[in-house]
């Protein structure tokens with residue numbers, strides 16, 4: 001915990017230490033993507049270093065249940081989240097996560113069970129929904145394949161798989177968010193706007209978590225081979241246009257607790 005809360009200053013680890021809100025549950029040492037700006041593993045030949053060291057062990061379902069059940073039982077607005085910045089892709093550990101969810105729900109019905117993921121394995125997502133997963137957050141730098149693929153550099157999945165994962169959770173009545181990396185000059189392009197509209201319509205998306213994309217612009221554009229970013233409208237106008245067309249869509253920065261998933265958005269976090 002010292003390393004997570006004090007060295008990495010991980011907000012979720014600090015919340016867990018304080019017995020409130022979102023508790024992190026990293027589970028996977030491996031990943032099936034090779035993101036240009038990966039925050040847990042950077043190849044030696046790259047000029048940048050990752051902000052965390054990748055998890056080096058596979059927690060068992062029993063170990064996961066041991067600390068998550070007390071958190072769900074006692075924390076205000078409790079969430080447990082698989083898929084943290086210090087690990088690879090949690091869906092590669094879906095059997096352990098499935099078994100943990102089943103065991104957790106034998107002990108408590110409280111709180112939300114969420115997974116932050118690259119969304120690469122919709123079949124695994126379906127098994128987690130059957131086990132009791134409540135919400136999913138799929139990370140992406142774009143709603144367009146041609147911008148997504150050169151950034152994520154997937155080993156064995158395609159952009160369509162991440163869309164399908166959102167559709168699966170929506171079919172099971174779960175909460176769906178995208179962790180949307182905002183890069184002014186590209187995210188607010190007309191082409192991205194049209195693709196984002198399509199993604200929201202086709203998946204029944206519930207929430208966009210607008211995330212600052214902290215990356216060197218020249219390095220990023222060079223890496224994904226983007227030369228002409230096209231006509232842009234400004235991020236503020238993009239957000240307004242999307243909200244106008246999809247008024248039920250929520251904007252935020254954090255995964256919602258069950259209270260919010262059930263529609264209660266005026267929560268008083270300050271006093272809990």
Ligand code: SF4
Nearest residue numbers: 031033034035038088
């Ligand atoms: S999906 Fe996550 S862990 Fe995998 S390469 Fe991308 S940033 Fe790294």
